[in-house]
Amino acid sequence: MSETIEPVDAAPDGGRELHVRVLAVRAAARFHGIDLDPELLRKEGGGAPPSSAGLVEWTRDAGLWARAIRVNFRQLLKIETTAPVILLLKDGGAAIMVAADRERAVVFLRDPRAPQGTAPVPVDELQLGQLWDGTVLLVRGERGEDDAEPVFNFALLFRMVWREKRILRDIAISSVTLTVLQVIPALLVMVVLNSVIEYHAMNTLALISIVFVIAILWEAVLTWGRQMMLVMLSTRLDARLNLMIFDRLMTIPIEFFERNQAGQIGYKVGQIYRVRDFITGRLLTTFINIFMIALVLPILFYLNAFLAWTVLIASATIAVIITAFLPALARLTGRIIEAESRKGAVLVESLYGVRTVKALALEKVRSDDWDGRVALTSQLNLEMGRLSAWPQVLSLPLERYATIGVLLLGGYVALTSQNPLAAGSLVGFMLLGGRVAGPLISFARLVQDAQEARAAVGIVGEVLNRPTERRAMNTGLRPAFRGAVAFEEVTFTYEGGKTPALNKVSFSIPEGTMLGIVGRSGSGKSTITRLLQGINRDYLGAVKIDNTELREINLRHLRKSFGVVLQDNFLFRGSVRDNIIAGRPGLTFEDAIRAARLAGAEEFIERLPQGYETFVEEGSPNLSGGQKQRLAIARALIADPRLLILDEATSALDPESEALINANLLRIARGRTMVIVSHRLASLVDCDMILVMDAGRVVDIGRHADLVERCAIYRHLWLQQNRHMNPEGGRHAPTPTLAQGD
Incomplete structure (x- = not known):
């Protein structure tokens, strides 16, 4: 193990001394090139030292692999890694193991608070046992290129099933035993008919009866166990x-969800359970029956080869009949899945937009749409029923022959053959013939089920095999942001679009700037914020934050460093407090209060029936639009982001709520970079810079007073909205007073 570990300052966080466990984890992370931010560590209640779970979560959020395990001293000596191993001590402290000597049975530990160059201390098992309870924290670097996202297909599903080798082995053993037990009754019947009745052997009958009962009971037990x-x-x-x-x-990138209906996505993904049922049901059962065929078929040929061949020919004919219908069934299955997904989309969309449906009396329109989808799926299912009935009807006579009709042919053979079958052998052949015909027929039907499962895999793969953001979320730089933003000749066109949403956009703002973005609809305002959040990354040019190109930054780190408030924000079911700390569930109640106060939400929260514990229903019907927006702002501020985006955050609010939020903007902007997209120019008067966009291009950038003078587009927009004000922005009405608070 390497002894070279970069030390961590004991007080890098504004002079506040960090816990020794935090220092140890930061040292291990720096070994892998990652500088962890202590502010992102989940806070433990009651001033307790950071728990192993909290440290693991903190490390994983930074893109590292981490796991807390318990080992004994011998196992600790056997850990082979060049990375440091963190020992969590009984008293809440931590030590870093930098090396181990198996021959001397000692480990070399270093105190995370020790200055650079301090030699590690050798510790034996007795000494360590007094301080350490066996918990270690292992930290590894990011996963590499070889750990690419596996393609969703049958191979992936089979690998998942194969991971349960022990269960599969036990199922196979029980299935083989059950097959033998299912053959025993037929053999016993043969003995009874051939020997017991002919020779009136009561003792033999009694023995056979006992064996029969034992076999049945054992079969019942094994059947239950296998199930x-x-x-x-x-x-x-x-x-x-x-x-x-x-x-x-x-x-999966958000563009996919923006272009596809939620109902269709949900239905398509749900087809995975049809594949699961095929693998663990029909496929597994069919392969289990292989042993039945291997055991019984030789017995049938031993009893009578002619009858055995007739059973095989009947089964093969059934397979040919089913196979002939497979192409038509496969095409119809695809049409049914598509129709069902469209029907599900109508249902989900109607439920999600039920308030709009009620408000506009659209029940009849949505009901007619639903009726049409139901009628189409019903028609297709009827066609499927008719089509699938034909192979069943055509193969029914052959199935009946294989199970019952062979008895008649056997009777004829018994009467006309020079070597007639004994009665017991004939009945036994009939019983065993069904055991062979059933699995053979199931093999034929397996092909039909496999076609449906393959279609389902394709449907699910349309969703799950799309390119993901995983690599961008697990790799890349994790700088400490200051907040400077620069666009350099950025051009971006949405998928399927003909004209660029942004066309050679260039501008830059220093850290701590409050930037307003204005322009007509479709001018590219929201596209700028999407690029800043890393939602769209296939642009030309460069988007830089603190001189670092955005595509080189770890995507999870980037988004955690941003606070975003949209025009229509979604609140989760749960308490007001839970919604405020949704992005950082480890934060405390005091953190939630502080964020609510900064967002101007504390005043109305205290008037709610249960205050911060008031339950927010789905769709937030018990909150007004202004209250929802202030909660969304509090949620964005809970992590104290260096960059905050308000994308039309006040455009749907009433004047009073908008005025309250605007009055808090200067207080919110203190110490951070803010990007505010708004149609209402009055809310941007106090911005440090205002960016004017038109048709995807930058028209001008400057302060409000300058833009009114020199920018025709801005002046036109301003006069349209504010004819009651002076062109320079002076108001006839008093400016709202900033809300008081910390």
Whole structure:
């Protein structure tokens, strides 16, 4: 293990001394080239030292791999890594293990607070046992190129299933045993008919009866056990699929969700469970039945080869019939899935917009749309039922022959053959013939189910196999932002667009600037904020923050460093406090109060029935538009971001709410860079700089008074909105007073 670790200053955070565990983790992170921000560490209640879970979360948020585990001293000596290992001590402290000597049975520890160049101290098992309870924190660097996002397909699903090798092994053993137990009754019937009845052997009958009962009971027990193992396999696969689906969806760029209906996405993703049922149901059962065929088929040929061949031919004919219908069934399955997804989109859209539906009396219109979708899916399902009925009807006579009709043919053979079948053998052949015909027929139907599953995999893959932001979220620089922003010849066109949304846009602002962006609709104002957030990254030119190109910055770090307030902000179900600290769930109640006070929300929150614990319903019906916006601003400010974006944050508010928020802007802007997009120019008068956009180009940038004088577009917009004011911005009405608070 390497002994070269860069030390961390004991008081890098404005003079405030950091906890020794924080220093240890920061030292380990610096070994991997990452400088962790202590402000992003989840705060523990009651002044307790940072927990292992909190340290792991803090480290993972920075893009590193981290895990807290418990080991003994011998295992600690065997850890092979060049990276430092953090030992969490009983008293809440920490030590860094920089080396281990197995021969001497000692580890070399360094105090995270020790100055640079301090030699590590050798510690043996007895000494360490008095300080350490076995908890270590392992930290590794970012995952590399080899850990690319796996493509969602059958291979990925099979790998998930194969991870449960122990369960699959037990299922296979129980299935083989069940197959043998299912054959035993048929063999016993043969013995009874051939020997017991002919020779009146009561003792043999009694013995066979006992064996029969034992076999049935054992089969029941094994059947229950196998079913439980299948349920366990299905449950574990469900858990992995759910985690993978949500993880993938959260890393898909937002443009995909903007272009596709939520209902369609939800229905398509839901098709993964059809694939799951195929793998753990039909496919697994069919392969289990392979052993049945391997065991029973030789017995059938031993009893009578002619009858055995007829069973095989009947089964093969059924396979040909089913295969002939597969192309038409596959095409119809794709049409049904598409129709169902469109139907689901209508339902989800109607539920999500139910307030608009009620307000505009659109119930009849939406109901007619829903009726049309239901009629189409019903028609397609009816066509599927008719089409799938044909192979079932055509193959039914052959199925019946394989299970029952072979008895008649066997009877004829018994009467006409020179080597007639005994009665017991004939009945046994009938019983065993069904055991072979069933699995063979299921093989044929497996192909049909596989076609449906393949179609479902394709549908799910349309969503999950899209390019994700994972690499951008796990790699890249994580600088400490100051807030300077620069656009250099930036050109950007939305997918499918013909004209650029931004056309060679260039401007720059120093840190701490309050920048207003104005312009007519479609001029590119919101596109600038989207590029700043890293939502769209395929632009030409350069977008820089503190002279660092935005695409070189870790995307998760970038977005955590921004506070964003939109025109229509979504509040989650939960308390007011939970919504304020949604981005930083580890923060305290005092942090929520501080953010609410800065956003001007404290006044109305205290008047709510339960204050900060008031429950916010879905859609926030118990809050006004102004209250929602102030909560959204508080949520954006909770992390004290260096850059804050307000994208039409006040355009939908009543004048009183807008005036209150505008009165707080100067206080909110203190110590941070703010980008404010607004149609209402009166709210931007106090901005340090105002950027005027038109048709994707920068027309001018400057202060309000200068722009009124020299920029025709700005002056026109200003006079349109503020004819009751002086051109220079002087108001006939008094300016709103800044809200009081810290």
